[in-house]
Amino acid sequence: xxxxxxxxxxxxxxxxxxxxxxxxxxxxxxxxxxxxxxxxxxxxxxxxxxxxxxxxxxxxxxxxxxxxxxxxxxxxxxxxxxxxxxxxxxxxxxxxxxxxxxxxxxxxxxxxxxxxxxxxxxxxxxxxxxxxxxxxxxxxxxxxxxxxxxxxxxxxxxxxxxxxxxxxxxxxxxxxxxxxxxxxxxxxxxxxxxxxxxxxxxxxxxxxxxxxxxxxxxxxxxxxxxxxxxxxxxxxxxxxxxxxxxxxxxxxxxxxxxxxxxxxxxxxxxxxxxxxxxxxxxxxxxxxxxxxxxxxxxxxxxxxxxxxxxxxxxxxxxxxxxxxxxxxxxxxxxxxxxxxxxxxxxxxxxxxxxxxxxxxxxxxxxxxxxxxxxxxxxxxxxxxxxxxxxxxxxxxxxxxxxxxxxxxxxxxxxxxxxxxxxxxxxxxxxxxxxxxxxxxxxxxxxxxxxxxxxxxxxxxxxxxxxxxxxxxxxxxxxxxxxxxxxxxxxxxxxxxxxxxxxxxxxxxxxxxxxxxxxxxxxxxxxxxxxxxxxxxxxxxxxxxxxxxxxxxxxxxxxxxxxxxxxxxxxxxxxxxxxxxxxxxxxxxxxxxxxxxxxxxxxxxxxxxxxxxxxxxxxxxxxxxxxxxxxxxxxxxxxxxxxxxxxxxxxxxxxxxxxxxxxxxxxxxxxxxxxxxxxxxxxxxxxxxxx
Amino acid sequence: xxxxxxxxxxxxxxxxxxxxxxxxxxxxxxxxxxxxxxxxxxxxxxxxxxxxxxxxxxxxxxxxxxxxxxxxxxxxxxxxxxxxxxxxxxxxxxxxxxxxxxxxxxxxxxxxxxxxxxxxxxxxxxxxxxxxxxxxxxxxxxxxxxxxxxxxxxxxxxxxxxxxxxxxxxxxxxxxxxxxxxxxxxxxxxxxxxxxxxxxxxxxxxxxxxxxxxxxxxxxxxxxxxxxxxxxxxxxxxxxxxxxxxxxxxxxxxxxxxxxxxxxxxxxxxxxxx
Ligand SMILES: C[S@@+](CC[C@H](N)C(=O)[O-])C[C@H]1O[C@@H](n2cnc3c(N)ncnc32)[C@H](O)[C@@H]1O
Numbered sequence: 001x002x003x004x005x006x007x008x009x010x011x012x013x014x015x016x017x018x019x020x021x022x023x024x025x026x027x028x029x030x031x032x033x034x035x036x037x038x039x040x041x042x043x044x045x046x047x048x049x050x051x052x053x054x055x056x057x058x059x060x061x062x063x064x065x066x067x068x069x070x071x072x073x074x075x076x077x078x079x080x081x082x083x084x085x086x087x088x089x090x091x092x093x094x095x096x097x098x099x100x101x102x103x104x105x106x107x108x109x110x111x112x113x114x115x116x117x118x119x120x121x122x123x124x125x126x127x128x129x130x131x132x133x134x135x136x137x138x139x140x141x142x143x144x145x146x147x148x149x150x151x152x153x154x155x156x157x158x159x160x161x162x163x164x165x166x167x168x169x170x171x172x173x174x175x176x177x178x179x180x181x182x183x184x185x186x187x188x189x190x191x192x193x194x195x196x197x198x199x200x201x202x203x204x205x206x207x208x209x210x211x212x213x214x215x216x217x218x219x220x221x222x223x224x225x226x227x228x229x230x231x232x233x234x235x236x237x238x239x240x241x242x243x244x245x246x247x248x249x250x251x252x253x254x255x256x257x258x259x260x261x262x263x264x265x266x267x268x269x270x271x272x273x274x275x276x277x278x279x280x281x282x283x284x285x286x287x288x289x290x291x292x293x294x295x296x297x298x299x300x301x302x303x304x305x306x307x308x309x310x311x312x313x314x315x316x317x318x319x320x321x322x323x324x325x326x327x328x329x330x331x332x333x334x335x336x337x338x339x340x341x342x343x344x345x346x347x348x349x350x351x352x353x354x355x356x357x358x359x360x361x362x363x364x365x366x367x368x369x370x371x372x373x374x375x376x377x378x379x380x381x382x383x384x385x386x387x388x389x390x391x392x393x394x395x396x397x398x399x400x401x402x403x404x405x406x407x408x409x410x411x412x413x414x415x416x417x418x419x420x421x422x423x424x425x426x427x428x429x430x431x432x433x434x435x436x437x438x439x440x441x442x443x444x445x446x447x448x449x450x451x452x453x454x455x456x457x458x459x460x461x462x463x464x465x466x467x468x469x470x471x472x473x474x475x476x477x478x479x480x481x482x483x484x485x486x487x488x489x490x491x492x493x494x495x496x497x498x499x500x501x502x503x504x505x506x507x508x509x510x511x512x513x514x515x516x517x518x519x520x521x522x523x524x525x526x527x528x529x530x531x532x533x534x535x536x537x538x539x540x541x542x543x544x545x546x547x548x549x550x551x552x553x554x555x556x557x558x559x560x561x562x563x564x565x566x567x568x569x570x571x572x573x574x575x576x577x578x579x580x581x582x583x584x585x586x587x588x589x590x591x592x593x594x595x596x597x598x599x600x601x602x603x604x605x606x607x608x609x610x611x612x613x614x615x616x617x618x619x620x621x622x623x624x625x626x627x628x629x630x631x632x633x634x635x636x637x638x639x640x641x642x643x644x645x646x647x648x649x650x651x652x653x654x655x656x657x658x659x660x661x662x663x664x665x666x667x668x669x670x671x672x673x674x675x676x677x678x679x680x681x682x683x684x685x686x687x688x689x690x
Numbered sequence: 691x692x693x694x695x696x697x698x699x700x701x702x703x704x705x706x707x708x709x710x711x712x713x714x715x716x717x718x719x720x721x722x723x724x725x726x727x728x729x730x731x732x733x734x735x736x737x738x739x740x741x742x743x744x745x746x747x748x749x750x751x752x753x754x755x756x757x758x759x760x761x762x763x764x765x766x767x768x769x770x771x772x773x774x775x776x777x778x779x780x781x782x783x784x785x786x787x788x789x790x791x792x793x794x795x796x797x798x799x800x801x802x803x804x805x806x807x808x809x810x811x812x813x814x815x816x817x818x819x820x821x822x823x824x825x826x827x828x829x830x831x832x833x834x835x836x837x838x839x840x841x842x843x844x845x846x847x848x849x850x851x852x853x854x855x856x857x858x859x860x861x862x863x864x865x866x867x868x869x870x871x872x873x874x875x876x877x878x879x880x881x882x883x884x885x886x887x888x889x890x891x892x893x894x895x896x897x898x899x900x901x902x903x904x905x906x907x908x909x910x911x912x913x914x915x916x917x918x919x920x921x922x923x924x925x926x927x928x929x930x931x932x933x934x935x936x937x938x939x940x941x942x943x944x945x946x947x948x949x950x951x952x953x954x955x956x957x958x959x960x961x962x963x964x
Contacts, residue, residue: 029776
């Protein structure tokens, strides 16, 4: 092997030293290859072709200048005679190196040019591809500047707009508004061109060049440059006009009665729900529930086709007469129609609409040569929004309609709470109530009674509600009379008493002396039942409620007889420490003797007496004089007098100045969930400090 | 076209490029003034660089010779650069005359040059692709054809992975390529390491930071981890000149000063090797 020579070894030969020089230069070549290169080039030198030796070395990447210096030194040191290889080697080295450099430079430049052309070609191809995609895309594509100028539009977009490029180019994106644009579209647009968002999507209509409308599904994207600065906007749109029209048609079908073209039951309820949910408080609405009087006869005698003809004619007349007045006319099914008055100034408006219905149908209708006088009955309901659910409103109007029918038809009837309650009871209430009680459909709300002197909470009245699955939430007026009639009031009343006392006992535990008195209503039937006494005793014991915190309000649905069983029951209740008051005083109690016979603590004055203190009319004057008389009556009997229906500060002030003790009504708070009253209870603490 | 980019990269002669700078270190003239300026500055700071590149090239040669000797006839050279003395196909064919090589680089100039040099060679292919997009790389027909057929392939990743920044997840890339290799294939790796010349890491990376091919020198452990899933061939992961030297004295003093770690790993073959 080529180990280092021993110290006493003879001086190495020229080829050996030459090869060692090459090895020292360093190379990626295999050592054997270096050795071979060494002996080959040494031979060349020895045979007088030093220039070729230099060329071979350069070609094998032996190009280090240091190497040239050492090679020349070795050649000189070896002492060649003629011909001297030094000059030839140096010249050969220089020439080859120069040539090699030129060749390599040439080839790398060529490669660079080729690569550059390749890149350019690819760039062109990519541009051409992009152009082709842009031009032939099935979706419409438009490019705009950030200030909204339209710069380019592809074929599909032009087709959609029925326009030529010149029609669009230079116009502003913001010119392309359409009245049916949602405000969000243009809000999003502003955010996009301001660089605040990168894209948005929406459905948007455009006017075509010919004035027709094209509906599009639009995607607008912001294009930024390399540094992230917004540069362009690109809009891509898909023509969805057909889909949109289909949707419209489906929606129309879903919301319209195919026979008459009127809005159907679903559309009517949607509109009514929307109205009741969004109308400003204090506004009123009206319903006319219309039913043809002799439709069945027509249908039976002349056949369905004639019946259908008749309905079409009726629908035409009703909408012709009422739609121009801004009312909605819908067909609910069969021969039932409904008119919705979205803005009503009072009952007279609703009644006027009902009259319009009747007169529109007065003229006989001509079908197949017959003159048909169908006639109709109308149930009219007129209420403030927020006092009734859509279901209950329609139900009430329907029941009112039945009264018109019962009265012989060809007339309108106005909704009346009391008769309605009776009808409600008859139709849907009484049968369902036991089940409702079992299912937990009843719940309680509490309304504050406040001292008129300082507005502080004095007592709360528990009010029962029924979350009826069909009719919505019903108030006591709507079902208690029926409950009283059927006797279901007894278990229901017991449930109310249990619930309310548990709630009051909870307050008593949590708020101690701040806990308010609890008022619970009982009916005459409850008062007469012997069970009441036992119930009260048991419930007080179970809940731990202080008896003096419980007051029973005797509603006056029927008068008590002088030696009535109830007097004894009520006396028993009072003996337990519970107090008693009369509710709705002044509306039904003709017999003042009860004031003497019953162990009463308070009177509650019907809201019927509480008028507007500013009013100048005579009736109002009389009312106030009655209030004033009752104040002194209560005073002389030592009874706490509570005024119901107090809605304004003026009324409260007038009552206070007359000497009335407590007030109840919207001014102090509507009936609400028990938690809602806790702030009022806590506020008593502040009041009691002063 | 598969994965074609919308806008091809522009060729920039004003910024130095790893392939041409490397050629300059090796004494070649396939470079432009910008490349030479940068290379001179780098050598000024780290005079060992030409020696390191030679050692790298010598390792490439030894590893190819070794694998050809083991019967390999297919080579996939990713980051092949500008062909210089002793290209892979020549070395391999000294042992395996039918050896096929696919050269891959992402530098369009290196690719164009390789194409010009190899246009007559029926068994060599040149592919323009980027290691950081392995799906597209593997989908190139020449690459796919090489990997097809089940014969073991020598995957060469020599002095290229340190041009792949951490964000590009180099280990994930290598694993992806590994999964595409037939059983019995091999990985040849050379990677600049931080431990050999810790004093040079900062300045050297700084010089490359300004090029389009910034350099990330990595630690021993990280480099060894590229062989996950491979069985290392003797002597394992070592400094450049320590890997199967041509002769014992070829290792030279202080091999760690060359700051390059190398190794060869094999995948298990399905059947016992012949
Ligand atoms: C230092 S050279 C190595 C050349 C050859 N492998 C050798 O060791 O002799 C590095 C090469 O890798 C190429 N390269 C760098 N990053 C790459 C990537 N992500 N994909 C493909 N090639 C890459 C460069 O263009 C350059 O040609």
